[in-house]
Amino acid sequence: MSALDQLIGRSDSLRVVKSLLLQAAPTDISILIIGESGTGKELVARSIHENSARRSGPLLFVNCGAIPQGIFESEVFGHERGSFTGADRKRTGYFEQSQGGTLVLDEIGEMPLESQAKLLRILESRELMRVGSSKTLPLDVRVVAATNVDLANAVARGEFRHDLYFRLKAVTLVIPPLRERSDDIPLLAVQFASEFADRNRFAAPRISEDALTLLAKQYWPGNVRELKNTVETVLTLNRRAQVLTAEHFHPHLSTSRAFLPVLASREQHSQIGQGCCWQRCLKCAGKFAKCEVFLRRR
């Protein structure tokens, strides 16, 4: 099934995303995908690739937040042999590995500031220079960037280059959080139940109206990913049930309705302490370091 077919939802906001996606995908224009964790950014990025002329080329996902700063450039742009101590072999970076295809730069806000200038140069010149090389290589890669933090705030704080920001967001796809498209929740829940039952070879139970209403009223800080996991948990624990009611779902719903996840500025973070104040924060899992998301009482 194509990624676009997997992207379920009939809400107006998701329709807008799909329609923009289909207009932008066939061209080479840079696309920035913005959405909270679990809203479907990866599915959207896949759909862009599949609906472009590059669909038979490679599709690479790189999480900019997961690459240590010291090796970022050599991982992403590649390096020549001997370009630094320990570089005993040439390395082909993610850009070259995506030649003829699409490179998704996930968590783009985490990209080191000093590498941002290099990325901008690559996007503008369509040429790549490996670390330690003076030769340029022609590059045919479409870049899609994704973020779950407000990049405009990062630009205002001087942590993200404004010229790169404008270059990346030629087309911006904003995926709304699930709580803002609750119409989609029953549809998603029924689909996830049916897929899970099929995969595990048992008959999908019906989900009662009261259960669907309950799910549609939930807050879902983890968005579609959390809904999917909840449906799968409830199905697993009630495999013999023919109908799943609100009673089946109640014990598995998160108690976080009293909290609001927000995209926090660094200043807001410092006002509340050293970082994320909620142990169950989906981004940092309570580890605080560099967390951009914190949960605030409603």
Ligand SMILES: Nc1ncnc2c1ncn2[C@@H]1O[C@H](COP(=O)(O)OP(=O)(O)OP(=O)(O)O)[C@@H](O)[C@H]1O
């Ligand atoms: N509209 C949708 N229809 C069906 N499944 C969806 C939809 N949106 C998301 N999903 C499913 O939810 C899960 C999370 O989606 P995805 O990984 O694309 O989110 P994400 O925004 O990239 O999250 P993160 O920021 O944490 O990386 C996946 O299993 C995905 O298939």
Ligand SMILES: [Mg+2]
């Ligand atoms: Mg993702």
